[in-house]
């Protein structure tokens with residue numbers, strides 16, 4: 001196996017000269033590094049920045065996060081998706097309050113024991129915020145390693161991942177583990193780019209790379225094709241009451257599975273038709289636009305209906321809310337097409 005020890009110093013020097021200025025870097029407290037790492041899973045840095053600032057202003061400490069009410073938490077995360085991330089964040093904050101007197105533990109193993117913290121996040125917090133000599137291996141790092149070593153195995157497969165991670169464990173320098181880990185990630189984000197020809201001419205470690213400047217660089221890492229997404233045809237009901245101050249019907253999802261525990265607009269699989277209890281209340285109905293929303297494993301093809309009804313007692317897990325109350329709920333972006341209609345509908349301008 002090729003020896004990569006020569007990449008450490010040039011990579012660290014390059015990172016220190018090129019690091020981009022982000023709020024969690026200018027003040028890398030364990031709490032800020034942790035929240036930023038969770039936010040950046042599945043979210044681009046530019047998109048996460050305003051969320052991070054708002055989150056820190058509202059919940060500046062582990063203690064405030066542990067004590068936050070659910071609506072505040074969901075509102076702060078609204079639009080980022082993958083809501084289980086923020087639920088785990090709070091669960092872990094409560095663990096930190098109970099088991100570590102409100103301070104994030106410095107050890108990699110203790111971090112790993114917290115909800116929602118896997119090997120990558122534990123490595124990032126331990127190395128960046130506490131200076132521990134541990135790696136933080138994410139998709140960017142795996143891509144860089146696969147190219148440096150001309151690794152043809154699928155980096156998402158556990159044996160390949162494990163082998164590459166073991167190499168990074170050996171490389172992390174004791175004097176600047178955070179800069180080394182961030183250097184590898186930054187290189188992957190800005191130079192050793194995914195799904196295209198990387199910018200090898202700008203790479204500080206090209207001398208050590210097995211595929212520098214060759215067509216093979218763009219082909220790696222190898223990925224075996226994943227299972228196609230499941231397609232679901234769904235009908236979304238925007239149910240509005242015919243009263244002086246109109247209200248909209250919300251439904252709370254099951255506490256397990258996709259969008260667990262989130263409030264949403266009522267919806268059903270299109271071929272199952274509208275629920276009987278709802279159908280008999282309808283005074284007026286018109287179609288709303290169709291669209292789609294793509295989750296990681298499922299794609300929703302959406303059709304919409306706006307229903308005007310007299311107020312009635314809905315089943316458990318449903319709730320009427322007026323326009324003022326609606327501002328307190330974080331509805332998933334999957335329903336954006338229909339929630340965008342609500343300001344007008346709740347002003348009683350468009351349902352008659």
Ligand code: SF4
Pocket residue numbers: 144147148191192193198199200201203204205206209210211212213217
């Ligand atoms: Fe990536 Fe090119 Fe650098 Fe190799 S030389 S690590 S392929 S950017």
